[in-house]
Amino acid sequence: MTRTGMALALTVAWIVAASSMDRAHAQIATPPACQNVMAPRTTVFFVNGVTTTLDDARLNAGKLELEFLNRLPGMSAAVQANCHVFALNYNPTGGEVNDFFEAAQQQLDITPTRFWLELEGLNLFTRELIRDALEAPLTDLNRIDASTIERHAVAYREQIASPSCRRVLIVPHSQGNLYTNAAYDLLFSQAPSPPAGAIKIVGVATPAQTVAGNGLYRTSTTDVLINAIRLIRPGTLPPNTNWGITPLLLSPSYSGGHSFIGYLSADPSRTDILSDIESSLTALAAVNPC
Amino acid sequence: MIGLVVGMIWLAVELTSCTGDSSDSPPPAAPETVAGIDANGDGIRDDIEVYIDATYPVSTQGETNRALRQFARAAQSTMIDASEPAPSVAHAAERFRALECLMARRPGDFHLPFVELRARLLNTAARSLAYLQADNHVRAGNVPLLPADHWSGACL
Numbered sequence: 001m002t003r004t005g006m007a008l009a010l011t012v013a014w015i016v017a018a019s020s021m022d023r024a025h026a027q028i029a030t031p032p033a034c035q036n037v038m039a040p041r042t043t044v045f046f047v048n049g050v051t052t053t054l055d056d057a058r059l060n061a062g063k064l065e066l067e068f069l070n071r072l073p074g075m076s077a078a079v080q081a082n083c084h085v086f087a088l089n090y091n092p093t094g095g096e097v098n099d100f101f102e103a104a105q106q107q108l109d110i111t112p113t114r115f116w117l118e119l120e121g122l123n124l125f126t127r128e129l130i131r132d133a134l135e136a137p138l139t140d141l142n143r144i145d146a147s148t149i150e151r152h153a154v155a156y157r158e159q160i161a162s163p164s165c166r167r168v169l170i171v172p173h174s175q176g177n178l179y180t181n182a183a184y185d186l187l188f189s190q191a192p193s194p195p196a197g198a199i200k201i202v203g204v205a206t207p208a209q210t211v212a213g214n215g216l217y218r219t220s221t222t223d224v225l226i227n228a229i230r231l232i233r234p235g236t237l238p239p240n241t242n243w244g245i246t247p248l249l250l251s252p253s254y255s256g257g258h259s260f261i262g263y264l265s266a267d268p269s270r271t272d273i274l275s276d277i278e279s280s281l282t283a284l285a286a287v288n289p290c
Numbered sequence: 291m292i293g294l295v296v297g298m299i300w301l302a303v304e305l306t307s308c309t310g311d312s313s314d315s316p317p318p319a320a321p322e323t324v325a326g327i328d329a330n331g332d333g334i335r336d337d338i339e340v341y342i343d344a345t346y347p348v349s350t351q352g353e354t355n356r357a358l359r360q361f362a363r364a365a366q367s368t369m370i371d372a373s374e375p376a377p378s379v380a381h382a383a384e385r386f387r388a389l390e391c392l393m394a395r396r397p398g399d400f401h402l403p404f405v406e407l408r409a410r411l412l413n414t415a416a417r418s419l420a421y422l423q424a425d426n427h428v429r430a431g432n433v434p435l436l437p438a439d440h441w442s443g444a445c446l
Binding site: 034261 | 382385386389390393394397400401402404405406408409410412413414415417418419421422425426428429433435437438439441442
């Protein structure tokens with residue numbers, strides 16, 4: 001059996017097992033701090049990456065919220081005292097996904113159905129497709145849309161300033177890291193500057209060479225896309241986590257090792273990211289935003 | 291024995307020669323439109339309804355079935371209205387509510403059912419490009435999110 005055949009068989013088996021019956025599901029509980037209108041608020045922004053449509057961005061933000069809520073009862077008292085509000089700062093990538101789609105059709109002659117199944121899979125992260133469709137958006141800072149950076153910076157400023165007076169944590173994925181760094185720099189270059197420490201970043205799968213504000217990041221050793229970018233730009237931040245031994249890396253939908261949902265489904269990457277989030281939120285809790 | 295071999299060869303030839311000009315051959319398929327065929331007019335393409343009902347039977351997975359139908363209906367509207375900015379923003383909100391419903395129903399494994407369904411919804415280049423065109427109308431990212439404890443309320 002070929003590698004692709006085996007991966008397809010594993011995926012089908014997984015779906016069949018996972019979809020055999022609706023599970024009894026409990027209503028997702030409101031965190032105690034969010035039941036208290038006087039509790040301090042922190043806004044957690046997700047910023048999506050280059051292969052992410054609007055629907056993918058919504059699901060990525062939802063996965064982040066679910067994993068955070070699962071972990072919250074074990075987090076520090078300072079973190080639990082805050083109500084965390086999840087938001088999406090969308091990074092429009094329709095044109096780039098379009099380019100990726102058309103390049104994949106031309107170079108690999110794949111069906112549209114297979115493209116959408118394997119959007120973040122190893123089969124689409126070929127050297128030629130990365131070069132033709134993804135390299136520039138992930139490395140060329142001139143490709144970053146200035147109006148999007150401005151919009152993101154305004155959103156962060158509104159959260160921090162009165163009357164919101166919220167702390168801000170940003171969790172960008174992939175190209176979203178470039179936008180987040182740029183928005184952070186813009187935010188602190190304009191008066192009035194927000195209080196130092198009122199905004200933190202925990203990057204995931206970053207193609208950048210730094211994290212603004214001395215923030216934290218996690219990139220997997222098995223992230224094929226970021227590994228390819230690092231070959232082109234050796235200054236790209238080195239890998240510092242991985243997905244362990246997981247069937248995700250054999251699945252057509254996740255085998256590229258770059259999927260945000262994959263990062264938050266596999267360990268140790270999931271635990272590493274949530275630990276970084278906890279430490280960043282603990283530090284944020286000590287800051288008065290306004 | 292010889293007769294058996296000849297029979298098997300004849301059968302193999304017959305089974306592999308279905309591309310001949312038999313009068314029973316179906317007519318060439320018409321090019322698929324973005325909207326496709328929705329015979330019962332419920333806003334979901336017929337082939338998608340068949341897929342959802344076969345993969346997530348109402349008898350055992352009714353909640354997943356309904357959540358995916360909610361998304362399929364919103365995605366269908368998205369593709370049909372892809373050239374119109376205002377409806378595209380409204381349909382993006384409908385898709386977000388459907389996805390929140392799906393996450394409420396399957397918090398542990400919502401992603402693959404979504405990926406599988408979307409791949410079938412966008413099974414032609416025209417449908418894929420319409421879906422991406424609609425996204426471009428939502429550049430401001432001004433579609434609000436419901437918090438997780440409200441996701442169940444997004445289910446229609």
